[in-house]
Amino acid sequence: MKIRKGFVSNSSSSSFCIYGCEIPDKVTPEEALEIIKMSEGLHDRLDRIIATLKERDNDWARIKIELYGLLKRLDDPDVFAETKERGCSHDIMRIPDCGKVEAKFCPICGAPTWNTIPNEMEAKVMDLISDRDTLWSLLGLESHGTEYSSYVGRSWSNIRDDETGKEFKESVHNALRAINRGKEGPSCSTIEEAWYNG
DSSP: OOOOOOOOTTOOOOEEEEEEEOOOOOOHHHHHHHHHHOOOOHHHHHHHHHHHHHOOOOOHHHHHHHHHHHTTTOOOOTTTTOOOEESSSSSGGGGGTTTTTTTTTTTTOOOBBBEEEOOHHHHHHHHHHOOOOHHHTTTOOEEOOOOOOEEEEEEEEOOTTTOOOHHHHHHHHHHHHHTTTTSOOOOOOOEEEEEEEO
């Protein structure tokens, strides 16, 4: 019997077999950030991703390494800190009564007294985690979408040699608990799906 490995160019079907559940299609970047913060084992998964990216040694990988490094520092207030700069050049502290309260607008020119400078790194991190496949991989899961549904879970083929079936299932439940903000996740089962693309 001949077994072909790798990409088969004339294949027109797709399939998967995971332990998981059906999920909603839309997750906002803000929701994704909260989900990631509640994820167990996040630092270990990030370390593995970063180690894999370091092997590539190219500009794309270096950018991703920086972003994944920032995800390891989510609790650090400096990562998402906003900076401010003066909005006008008038010294409003010398104007009577303006120095006593923080004025939002300059009484002389009407410009904002301070401008908030968007945090470039925050925008990049939010863009990174808004990609659903990236979000699920950070939780140690994989996702599969069909024309009608999206499913998330772990493939049975990815069970580790030192992992029991119970531990495998618990890892999925723990990740789904993060998705549900600490509440018990939806019930899971083995999901098999196959469809033809043409």
